[in-house]
Amino acid sequence: MPLASPATSLSSQLLADLSKVVGEENLLHHRDELVVYECDGYVIEKNVPDVVVFPTERDQVVEIVKLCNKYDVPFVPRGAGTSLAGGTLAVGGGVMICMTRMKRILEINLRDRYAVVEPGVVNVWLTRALAGTGFHYAPDPSSQGACTIGGNLATNSGGPHTLKYGVTVNHVMGVEMVLPDGSVLEVGGLAEDGPGYDLTGLVVGNEGTFGIATKIIVNLTRDPEAGRTFLGVFETVDAATETVSGLIAAGIVPAALEMLDNLMIQAIEQAFGFGFPTDAGAVLIIEIDGLEAGLDREAHAIHEIVRQNGGTVKKSIPWRTRKEPEYVAIWKSRKSAFGAIGRLSPTFCTQDGVVPRTKLPHILRTITRIGEHYGLRIANVFHAGDGNIHPILLFDERDPEQVERVLLASHEILDECIACGGSVTGEHGIGVEKMSFMPKLFTPDDLAAMVAIRTVFNPEGRCSPEKMLPGGGGCLERKSPGHKASA
Amino acid sequence: MDWPESSDAPPLGDGRRAVAVDRPDSVEVLREIVRRRAAEGLAIYPQGGKTALDYGGIPRRPGVALDTTALNSVIDYPAADMTITVGSGITLAKLQEVLATEGQFLPLDAPHPDSATLGGIYATNTCGPRRFGWGRPRDMIIGVSFVTADGKGVKGGGRVVKNVAGYDFPKLLTGSMGALGIITQMTLKVRPKPEASALVIAGYSRLGDLAADLARMNTSDTRPMMMDVLSPEAGYLLEAEANRGSHGLRERMWTLVLGYEDNAASVAWQVQRASAELSAGKIETHTTGEDSLTRAILLAISSFPADRIESIDGSSDHPSQSPLSFVASVRRGSVSAFLESLQLDRWLAVAHAGSGIIHAHANPLDLPEETWTGEIQRLRDAADRLGGSLILSRCPIEWKARLKVWGDRRGDWAIMEKIKGALDPAGVMNPGRFVGTI
Numbered sequence: 001m002p003l004a005s006p007a008t009s010l011s012s013q014l015l016a017d018l019s020k021v022v023g024e025e026n027l028l029h030h031r032d033e034l035v036v037y038e039c040d041g042y043v044i045e046k047n048v049p050d051v052v053v054f055p056t057e058r059d060q061v062v063e064i065v066k067l068c069n070k071y072d073v074p075f076v077p078r079g080a081g082t083s084l085a086g087g088t089l090a091v092g093g094g095v096m097i098c099m100t101r102m103k104r105i106l107e108i109n110l111r112d113r114y115a116v117v118e119p120g121v122v123n124v125w126l127t128r129a130l131a132g133t134g135f136h137y138a139p140d141p142s143s144q145g146a147c148t149i150g151g152n153l154a155t156n157s158g159g160p161h162t163l164k165y166g167v168t169v170n171h172v173m174g175v176e177m178v179l180p181d182g183s184v185l186e187v188g189g190l191a192e193d194g195p196g197y198d199l200t201g202l203v204v205g206n207e208g209t210f211g212i213a214t215k216i217i218v219n220l221t222r223d224p225e226a227g228r229t230f231l232g233v234f235e236t237v238d239a240a241t242e243t244v245s246g247l248i249a250a251g252i253v254p255a256a257l258e259m260l261d262n263l264m265i266q267a268i269e270q271a272f273g274f275g276f277p278t279d280a281g282a283v284l285i286i287e288i289d290g291l292e293a294g295l296d297r298e299a300h301a302i303h304e305i306v307r308q309n310g311g312t313v314k315k316s317i318p319w320r321t322r323k324e325p326e327y328v329a330i331w332k333s334r335k336s337a338f339g340a341i342g343r344l345s346p347t348f349c350t351q352d353g354v355v356p357r358t359k360l361p362h363i364l365r366t367i368t369r370i371g372e373h374y375g376l377r378i379a380n381v382f383h384a385g386d387g388n389i390h391p392i393l394l395f396d397e398r399d400p401e402q403v404e405r406v407l408l409a410s411h412e413i414l415d416e417c418i419a420c421g422g423s424v425t426g427e428h429g430i431g432v433e434k435m436s437f438m439p440k441l442f443t444p445d446d447l448a449a450m451v452a453i454r455t456v457f458n459p460e461g462r463c464s465p466e467k468m469l470p471g472g473g474g475c476l477e478r479k480s481p482g483h484k485a486s487a
Numbered sequence: 488m489d490w491p492e493s494s495d496a497p498p499l500g501d502g503r504r505a506v507a508v509d510r511p512d513s514v515e516v517l518r519e520i521v522r523r524r525a526a527e528g529l530a531i532y533p534q535g536g537k538t539a540l541d542y543g544g545i546p547r548r549p550g551v552a553l554d555t556t557a558l559n560s561v562i563d564y565p566a567a568d569m570t571i572t573v574g575s576g577i578t579l580a581k582l583q584e585v586l587a588t589e590g591q592f593l594p595l596d597a598p599h600p601d602s603a604t605l606g607g608i609y610a611t612n613t614c615g616p617r618r619f620g621w622g623r624p625r626d627m628i629i630g631v632s633f634v635t636a637d638g639k640g641v642k643g644g645g646r647v648v649k650n651v652a653g654y655d656f657p658k659l660l661t662g663s664m665g666a667l668g669i670i671t672q673m674t675l676k677v678r679p680k681p682e683a684s685a686l687v688i689a690g691y692s693r694l695g696d697l698a699a700d701l702a703r704m705n706t707s708d709t710r711p712m713m714m715d716v717l718s719p720e721a722g723y724l725l726e727a728e729a730n731r732g733s734h735g736l737r738e739r740m741w742t743l744v745l746g747y748e749d750n751a752a753s754v755a756w757q758v759q760r761a762s763a764e765l766s767a768g769k770i771e772t773h774t775t776g777e778d779s780l781t782r783a784i785l786l787a788i789s790s791f792p793a794d795r796i797e798s799i800d801g802s803s804d805h806p807s808q809s810p811l812s813f814v815a816s817v818r819r820g821s822v823s824a825f826l827e828s829l830q831l832d833r834w835l836a837v838a839h840a841g842s843g844i845i846h847a848h849a850n851p852l853d854l855p856e857e858t859w860t861g862e863i864q865r866l867r868d869a870a871d872r873l874g875g876s877l878i879l880s881r882c883p884i885e886w887k888a889r890l891k892v893w894g895d896r897r898g899d900w901a902i903m904e905k906i907k908g909a910l911d912p913a914g915v916m917n918p919g920r921f922v923g924t925i
């Protein structure tokens with residue numbers, strides 16, 4: 001492929017140099033090829049990078065980063081691009097470093113309970129590689145069939161089962177990363193504790209603003225011996241959310257506790273026909289796991305709490321492995337919920353607020369009210385046990401007026417989460433989407449400390465500029481500011 | 488200003504004494520003190536329950552002790568949300584007492600729970616046997632507030648259980664040794680108190696047999712919350728502590744202690760099952776919820792070796808004779824390999840075997856320094872080979888520099904020094920205590 005006529009202003013010398021590092025087959029720079037990379041799962045802001053490179057090993061990442069420094073261009077890491085917060089948006093163009101071709105599982109060690117993976121390994125690949133071993137990698141975002149462990153690390157992803165087992169940061173033991181100056185840093189390791197600050201804990205969730213992860217050591221967890229998965233059916237959303245509060249307050253820590261409202265149930269039924277009752281106001285997927293010997297007691301308590309709140313347990317799936325057909329079916333329906341949304345609307349925007357679990361009934365009522373106020377349809381499917389809501393606002397991105405209403409409604413929902421003592425993101429990250437909320441959650445002193453920490457890793461702001469922290473993008477100007485979605 | 492000489496001056500640890508003690512009763516007052524003391528050119532040494540003053544490097548320059556114990560209130564306890572927000576000066580025991588009123592607890596073991604503060608426990612990243620099942624301090628903290636050297640209050644995280652807004656300061660501050668700022672407040676995830684708990688104690692005359700059982704328990708049908716190994720002498724001393732004769736413990740054998748917590752049916756089943764899975768000839772089990780023996784053994788193990796120090800050499804108030812202890816962290820499956828390299832006539836060891844953690848205490852200390860220098864180097868190399876590291880949790884002051892409390896410089900220390908420089912450029916907070924030049 002000739003590199004003579006670059007689609008953008010990027011120096012052709014840089015393109016040639018990049019090509020030398022990764023090979024032409026691992027580089028995209030034609031406008032039509034780049035369009036795919038203009039946004040991720042957050043479609044409201046778009047900007048094409050000038051070039052996308054696909055390194056296949058760490059030393060290439062080092063060289064790419066050094067070239068970006070030499071030519072003074074920004075760069076942004078990308079995994080599978082499933083971010084729902086615009087984390088991969090190429091603000092100011094520049095070089096997008098796509099990690100999906102560094103995709104080897106380097107080591108699985110059951111005795112020491114860890115696995116070493118490259119960042120482009122898709123989350124579910126590791127799950128599959130571990131099937132039957134008695135161990136698993138706990139964080140299981142609903143997007144696990146597509147998203148990469150590198151992306152999970154950068155966003156500190158959660159998932160349905162993180163209620164009991166913890167989020168990504170609780171399962172990362174060490175990281176090798178290429179810093180924005182091209183040097184390589186290793187933090188953490190194969191042992192749990194090391195001398196010094198917990199840099200692993202700090203690095204997880206940095207949203208790509210500290211550098212590029214090139215190798216990740218993750219913790220492996222024993223599989224539960226057995227479990228029970230229940231489908232609780234409720235006439236109203238209120239009854240379902242009251243049940244969530246009731247379960248947590250009763251001291252039950254389910255392995256997963258997910259809620260779907262009527263709009264969502266309908267979409268999923270159309271798509272998968274699992275057998276969710278389409279006339280229900282809401283359903284809860286309640287899962288417990290542990291030792292078979294102890295499960296009956298908890299199961300009984302759960303039935304009781306569901307009943308007290310006017311619901312019924314419509315299905316009860318006992319399982320020994322996560323391969324029982326009914327188990328697979330119910331979770332496929334849940335985890336593919338976003339995909340099913342396509343049947344309801346051409347475009348959607350998912351919010352990721354968090355409230356204290358006792359405030360769930362309140363926040364869902366508020367969401368309904370806000371939806372009515374702005375004349376928007378909002379579907380809900382979310383990690384109820386964590387208080388992590390995902391209202392999905394349906395709209396048509398070709399209609400700027402609708403886009404405007406979606407933004408206003410989203411902001412109102414998130415403001416209410418803050419007012420409840422919660423947060424504007426439980427797992428998707430701040431990205432570009434929610435930067436304007438940071439000053440509402442944090443004081444100028446808090447933010448200054450965060451900027452100071454970012455500056456340690458990323459002094460020039462060259463790596464993923466203008467993300468996460470407002471007003472701090474370092475030296476780089478936005479070449480063509482992301483525009484509101486249009487056709 | 489010079490170091491105060493008078494023995495009346497309050498202790499900072501390692502034989503150093505504080506110029507003064509400040510004990511603020513509010514964060515505002517604390518911030519004011521920090522600004523004033525920093526302006527006076529003094530260093531600030533945060534102190535909680537003073538249970539770990541000798542931990543870390545030697546205080547580098549004169550300064551004040553900043554006592555956090557007045558910041559001990561429960562700020563918010565929405566029990567139904569299973570979170571609690573407390574001042575950092577609250578003691579672990581007090582916190583557990585508050586949580587118990589709602590049938591909840593913080594699954595964290597630390598020595599001296601009656602005096603150890605949450606701030607101190609978090610700053611030093613202290614935890615005990617049940618880290619295997621419940622996680623480490625970092626896994627329970629969701630929000631933190633701290634005061635930096637310029638007197639500013641900074642927070643990270645929040646009060647909800649899931650939150651990825653901003654960098655994870657709660658993790659950064661956990662184990663920060665007071666060297667980034669003074670933790671003033673923290674929000675923690677708590678758990679419902681398990682209905683039942685039990686210990687399964689097995690004795691072995693050979694470490695090799697115990698190692699085989701450890702490997703077996705890695706894929707046990709049961710799910711132990713703790714999996715500890717006691718060296719023969721340590722088991723013997725712990726038995727005295729818990730005041731009860733258990734097989735392995737009494738007979739100076741290698742001891743494996745498995746702990747279970749869950750509802751009663753599950754615990755009963757697991758105890759039976761574990762006993763059947765183990766190869767040891769002598770197995771003893773202790774069940775029931777509030778069993779005092781279970782608790783006594785847990786506490787004794789958590790406190791080891793700190794609690795043993797006085798009774799072993801009777802000299803803990805003479806700082807220069809404070810004994811030598813280390814903590815090694817190795818791959819989880821390598822604990823028995825590490826223990827193989829320990830000379831049992833020199834060390835008492837307690838290992839959180841499922842987590843790859845070995846605590847050991849020199850016994851006796853009457854060998855020359857060179858012997859210990861060589862010994863520590865040899866064990867450090869062993870820990871290194873097994874994928875980890877070794878730090879000295881206690882060390883005679885005059886040996887500290889040579890024996891290197893935190894071990895040899897590592898690749899990630901440079902960036903740690905920059906982080907320190909970003910939040911505390913003048914080195915006001917706990918100078919000398921932590922790794923590298925921090």
Ligand SMILES: Cc1cc2nc3c(=O)[nH]c(=O)nc-3n(C[C@H](O)[C@H](O)[C@H](O)COP(=O)(O)OP(=O)(O)OC[C@H]3O[C@@H](n4cnc5c(N)ncnc54)[C@H](O)[C@@H]3O)c2cc1C
Pocket residue numbers: 040041076077078079080081082083084086087088099119140141142143146147148149150151152153154155156157158159160207208209211212213214338339427428464
């Ligand atoms: C249908 C659907 C369901 C979802 N469900 C969940 C869920 O249940 N839980 C959840 O937490 N999230 C969920 N998400 C959000 C998203 O999948 C996660 O944020 C995921 O971790 C992103 O992974 P990715 O590989 O797609 O990363 P990308 O989207 O490519 O990137 C995400 C961020 O990580 C950075 N990054 C990527 N790779 C690296 C690297 N190697 N080094 C440094 N930085 C890097 C990027 O710069 C960006 O900031 C969902 C998304 C979709 C579309």
